[in-house]
Amino acid sequence: MLMIGVGTSGCRIASRIADDFDGSIRNLLCDTDATTGQLDGDFVLLGGNRLSGRGSGGDIVAARMAVEESIAALDPELEGVRIAVIVTSLGGGTGGGATLEILKRLSQRNIPSIVFATTPFAFEGDDRQRKARSVMGMIEDAASTSFFLPLDRLTVASDNMKQAFDQAVSTLAQGITLFWRLLKTPGYIRLDAERLRHVLSRAGRGRFAAVEASGPDRAARALDALLTNESLSSGTTTIRAILCGVLAGDDLRLTEISTLANGIRKAFGETAQFELATVNDEATFSGRISAVVMLFEFSKVDESATKARKIQSVLSPGAKSRGRFQNSESTLWHGENMDEPTYLRKSISLDL
Ligand SMILES: Nc1nc2c(ncn2[C@@H]2O[C@H](COP(=O)(O)OP(=O)(O)O)[C@@H](O)[C@H]2O)c(=O)[nH]1
Ligand SMILES: [Mg+2]
Structure with a gap:
């Protein structure tokens, strides 16, 4: 990286x-x-x-x-x-x-x-x-x-x-x-490098916020701070994916993770892809909890799929006439017609 x-x-x-x-x-x-x-x-x-x-x-x-x-x-x-x-x-x-x-x-x-x-x-x-x-x-x-x-x-x-x-x-x-x-310094819930790369390689425009809290009800307070954070306020877009990092020392409790994870999903999109990972770093976060939330719209995927569909319909097969090649033989190879563009023969969606 x-x-x-x-x-x-x-x-x-x-x-x-x-x-x-x-x-x-x-x-x-x-x-x-x-x-x-x-x-x-x-x-x-x-x-x-x-x-x-x-x-x-x-x-x-x-x-x-x-x-x-x-x-x-x-x-x-x-x-x-x-x-x-x-x-x-x-x-x-x-x-x-x-x-x-x-x-x-x-x-x-x-x-x-x-x-x-x-x-x-x-x-x-x-x-x-x-x-x-x-x-x-x-x-x-x-x-x-x-x-x-x-x-x-x-x-x-x-x-x-x-x-x-x-x-x-x-x-x-x-x-x-x-x-x-x-x-x-991954904690018990890990997000490996390839998975992270996969999520980030198509996430589109994102928003993020980071909050911190300490004390007995630190998870609930961190959650509150996230839910009222201006940087995460959603506007009208649909959140497609949520990346949530919970950073803490050795005293991170299971209930704290679930308070944060459940609260975040409920607030920002229960149907969104949810990636949760913890960081265990006693030296930095001893006694504290920090939560970093990233919300993604995945607009890139939608857009390229729509664009590809549009272009495919413009380039759509079924040319009525083969023009001046009308009387020549098609180039058949292993049962496939090589005169057709590869993306049509192989039904590849054009990622344009
Ligand atoms: N936070 C921060 N932002 C700055 C500072 N100096 C410039 N900026 C911001 O950076 C923008 C781009 O300026 P600059 O980096 O000088 O331009 P560039 O070198 O041509 O990319 C400015 O319009 C400011 O918003 C600074 O000292 N601190
Ligand atoms: Mg400059």
């Missing part, structure tokens, strides 16, 4: 998350601005000759074109990667433009991608908001799973910029590090 920071602020966040964790997150920083190379973590300068390490100047299109030309610089870092977790901040040029090119590369290499992207503070102005919005749909289409987190929401309780930044980092970290924790 590889974490990739993209853009100046994305790299700062990724580097902080990796530093605050225990050294086991492999972290790669990608920016068009050479000064980002001073941060902790392996660094790849994108944008090659066009941008010469000067950054994108806030221009998404310029960043995207320059990164496209120089994307091969990323390849050596992707050897052996099974899941990529991208952290970026939308609003500038590189976060938006480079992320799209990196996602394209990951998809070419069949590596599922999970994007955590912040969207700008309202006070940053319309231009940055518009820039962020202009790439969100494309990121959602290109990524396997994507989370968009408004900075205004991540930083509700902060009153200065440093606090706000710290809070944004810690909220993102709770979601992102869950994947590493599930694999590194």
